[in-house]
Amino acid sequence: MQVHADVPEPRLREVLNEFTGEIYQKPPLRSSVKREPRKRTIYRLDVNEINGRQVLFTCACQAGTYMRKICSDIGEVLGCGAHMRELRRTRAGPFKEENGLVTLHQLSAAQSDFESGNEAPLRSLIQPMEVAVSTIPQIIIRDSAVDAICHGAELALPGIVKLDSAIERKMPIALFSLKGEAVALGRALMTTREMLDQEKGVAVKTERVLMERGTYPSLWKH
Numbered sequence: 001m002q003v004h005a006d007v008p009e010p011r012l013r014e015v016l017n018e019f020t021g022e023i024y025q026k027p028p029l030r031s032s033v034k035r036e037p038r039k040r041t042i043y044r045l046d047v048n049e050i051n052g053r054q055v056l057f058t059c060a061c062q063a064g065t066y067m068r069k070i071c072s073d074i075g076e077v078l079g080c081g082a083h084m085r086e087l088r089r090t091r092a093g094p095f096k097e098e099n100g101l102v103t104l105h106q107l108s109a110a111q112s113d114f115e116s117g118n119e120a121p122l123r124s125l126i127q128p129m130e131v132a133v134s135t136i137p138q139i140i141i142r143d144s145a146v147d148a149i150c151h152g153a154e155l156a157l158p159g160i161v162k163l164d165s166a167i168e169r170k171m172p173i174a175l176f177s178l179k180g181e182a183v184a185l186g187r188a189l190m191t192t193r194e195m196l197d198q199e200k201g202v203a204v205k206t207e208r209v210l211m212e213r214g215t216y217p218s219l220w221k222h
Contacts, residue, residue, distance in 0.1 A: 001083070001085060002053060002082060003054075003075065003078065004053070004081040005078075005080035005081075007078055009050050012047070012050060012078070016057060019042055019045055020043075020044065022041050023039070025039075025069055026038075028066055042061050042062075042065070044059065045058070045059050058090075063093075067084055068083070068084035089101075093135055102125050109121065129182055133182055133210075137167050137172070138175075139162070139204065140161045140163070140176050141159050141160060141178075141183065142161055142178070146211070146215070147213065147219065149209070149211075150184070150211050154205050155206065156200075157202075158199075158200075160195060167191055167192040168192075169191055171187070173187065177216070181215075182210045184206050185206075186204040188203070189203060190203050
């Protein structure tokens with residue numbers, strides 16, 4: 001972050017500390033979403049280094065947070081203005097800089113090798129989609145329910161084999177097969193306790209199918 005005037009370091013740290021927790025943020029003019037105030041959570045904001053008017057800090061935040069807007073808002077609170085000078089994303093969900101991120105140059109080189117008949121570099125870079133949904137609460141479903149889910153059906157209680165212990169209503173859910181394959185994403189219509197206590201009913205509303213239809217045999221009637 002580039003601060004537009006000389007500010008005492010204690011004051012800088014004090015203001016940055018005020019931006020942790022739940023904040024209101026209005027997306028900047030150059031954004032792909034509607035410009036209206038919305039709440040976002042800043043889990044952690046640590047100052048790494050202050051060099052004159054430049055402030056290097058690390059931020060752990062909720063998805064959809066605009067870092068350049070945070071810098072601008074900090075400048076307003078300081079009364080002198082500020083802007084984002086440089087941004088480096090070190091983590092996105094389960095993907096971390098040290099084990100899940102690659103550069104476009106690496107990807108381009110791997111693609112060239114693939115076109116030449118060597119698929120090993122590309123395979124080493126591309127991870128299965130199951131990794132991307134690994135942080136979402138999970139429900140393991142029966143093989144007999146998979147194809148129905150792939151056709152957009154809702155998940156009924158008899159189709160559940162195993163589930164996470166802290167599921168709440170309206171919570172996003174990842175549906176997995178017994179083999180650990182991602183089947184679909186959905187929204188919980190019951191809590192974990194309700195799913196365990198009841199014998200009938202719809203547990204999850206399917207919102208996005210991930211597995212191709214026909215991967216598992218159809219055991220349901222039209």
